[in-house]
Amino acid sequence: MMNRRKLGQLAMGLLAASALATPLAALANDEAPDALIRRLSGEILTAIKSDPAIKTGDLARVIALVDQKVMPNVNFRRMTAAAVGPGWRQATPEQQKRLQDEFKILLVHTYAGALNQVSDQTIQVKPLRAAPDDKDVLVRTEILGRGDPIQLDYRLEKTPGEGAGWKIYNLNVLGVWLVETYRGQFAQEINAKGVDGLIETLAARNKANAAAKG
Secondary structure (H helix, E strand, O other), rough: OOOHHHHHHHHHHHHOOOOOOOHHHHOOOOOOOOHHHHHHHHHOOOOHHHHHHHHHOOHHHHHHHHHHHHHEEEEEEHHHHHHHHHHHHHHHHHHHHHHHHHHHHHHHHHHHHHHHHHHOOOEEEEEOOOOOOOOOOEEEEEEOOOOOOOOEEEEEEEEEEOOEEEEEEEEOOOEEHHHHHHHHHHHHHHHHHHHHHHHHHHHHHHHHHHHHHO
């Protein structure tokens, strides 16, 4: 049975694989947020099993997948800004870009190795509690399989403009919100070494993770 850490990594990994077979045209403005998550969730396990490289955590394959399929479904600038906290407003546009790049790689490393944990799980989307005109919603899901259910909840916002629709900006794994988890770590780095110090720390951690993977 997987421990709590592995369960959390698996849940995060499912986000990376969620849109493997999903064309951008499918993410229409009129698709409800729970319908989006339900459709993506229905494709997750099949997608992972159909690509051996992804299932074994191949980093290059997972990064390519994230860039091509996942990022269009995520407001990653908002996610990074929220994780960095007040330091984001202090950062220059170039620093903000570096923060987004390094944070994305950090997350990819975190869940790339968890994809081989996928076996006989199924995903259940719970009923949505939201008004028709809400622009910010919580979609709750559970990953069911051997052992206890894995809680995986999504925060989504309705973005304006043609072809925009709903985008994920935070997720809750086993009761822990991803953005808030990193915010405390990042705040300590910024307080000690500034925004550049945080960027250097993230880059060093990513290099170490890549070396360990190699």
